[in-house]
Amino acid sequence: MAIANLHDFLFTFFKANHCDILENRGDKLSIQLTDKMDEYLLNRPFYWQYVKKLGLQGEPGKITLLTNPLLDDEEGEPIHFGSPRLQQIFRLLDEEGKFVRLYQMVQVDQQTALVPWLVLNIKVSFIGKQKKEAIKSIGINMINGGMINNIIDQLEKIQWDTKIPDFCYNLSPLIRLKSSYQRIIQLIEKELQETEHDWAIESWRHMEEEKKLLDYFYQTDKKDYTALYKKESEAIEALYRPQIAISIINGGIFHMTQSTSLNQLLD
Structure with a gap:
């Protein structure tokens, strides 16, 4: 995975949502959130309900994201493809428009x-x-x-x-x-x-090996288990094709x- 691409995407996302970038280097991004981004990302619904009810000025928080998994000694939240935080950002993009x-x-x-x-x-x-x-x-x-x-x-x-x-x-x-x-x-x-x-070649070979193994198990009873054989064969293709x-x-x-x-x- 190209970590720099993820870093650039996050930088653009927060800038487009009017957040101030406090620190920006190739593997670390510190952001001053807006009220809206704080509400969505930091999960403080009761705080913001209280602020709005009393008509007060809210104090949005800050967040530091680490896009390099090797920075385990840095203060911040590791973020990567598949992480809950990145999925949260993707959901916001879907909800708010792209x-x-x-x-x-x-x-x-x-x-x-x-x-x-x-x-x-x-x-x-x-x-x-x-x-x-x-x-x-x-x-x-x-x-x-x-x-x-x-x-x-x-x-x-x-x-x-x-x-x-x-x-x-x-x-x-x-x-x-x-x-x-x-x-x-x-x-x-x-x-x-x-x-x-190369990944595709390896995946295709693995799929063929799994299907050959499936054929071996069903070679004597294929007529009696046609539906089940077809279902398992399709499952193998879905996984490895x-x-x-x-x-x-x-x-x-x-x-x-x-x-x-x-x-x-x-x-």
């Missing part, structure tokens, strides 16, 4: 065009004897079609707002949203097709200046 629209924070005194980029955080699940996942962050320039892998690494260096800055205007996309989405998915599929998947699933975690359209698109993103 799409944002953000604008680069710039101070200009003349009319300035902003270029739209579609950015998708995508989970690739490798399913077979051993299951694993990877997160990819890909952006596409909706004017010229240029695409960037791991675009989150660059986006986190830019300040964003939910409102368009003064004197700025959006360029109308030449590549529509649906086509932009399809191009990103096609890029991922192309990368997967060009990658050697290698497959790859692509799903969208979240995404958004990021509007930025042409100079940022040409220089900072391509550095």
Whole structure:
């Protein structure tokens, strides 16, 4: 698993939800939560009921997440794929929506065009004897079609707002949203097709071995146990047949200046 991808995803998630990042390094992320994020993530319903009932100003908590499993001597909460905390964040994304629209924070005194980029955080699940996942962050320039892998690494260096800055205007996309989405998915599929998947070969071989073993047990009585044999054979395939699933975690359209698109993103 690419731990850096998980770290970047968490950074983007908390920034998009207006949380202050107190510490950000490659394996540790400390966050000052907002009221809303505290309510959802820290499970203090009675505290927030009390605060709201009395009309008081709440004091949201802080959270430190460790994306490197080797940092067992650090203060913080280990987080990884499959951990309850990450599943909690995924559920919040499902409940609150998966799409944002953000604008680069710039101070200009003349009319300035902003270029739209579609950015998708995508989970690739490798399913077979051993299951694993990877997160990819890909952006596409909706004017010229240029695409960037791991675009989150660059986006986190830019300040964003939910409102368009003064004197700025959006360029109308030449590549529509649906086509932009399809191009990103096609890029991922192309990368997967060009990658050697030893895990899939191993999983397929294991599946065949399990089916041969099943055949051995049923070879004398297959006629009498046809339904049961079929059920167990299907169960083996469900467990071990290698497959790859692509799903969208979240995404958004990021509007930025042409100079940022040409220089900072391509550095």
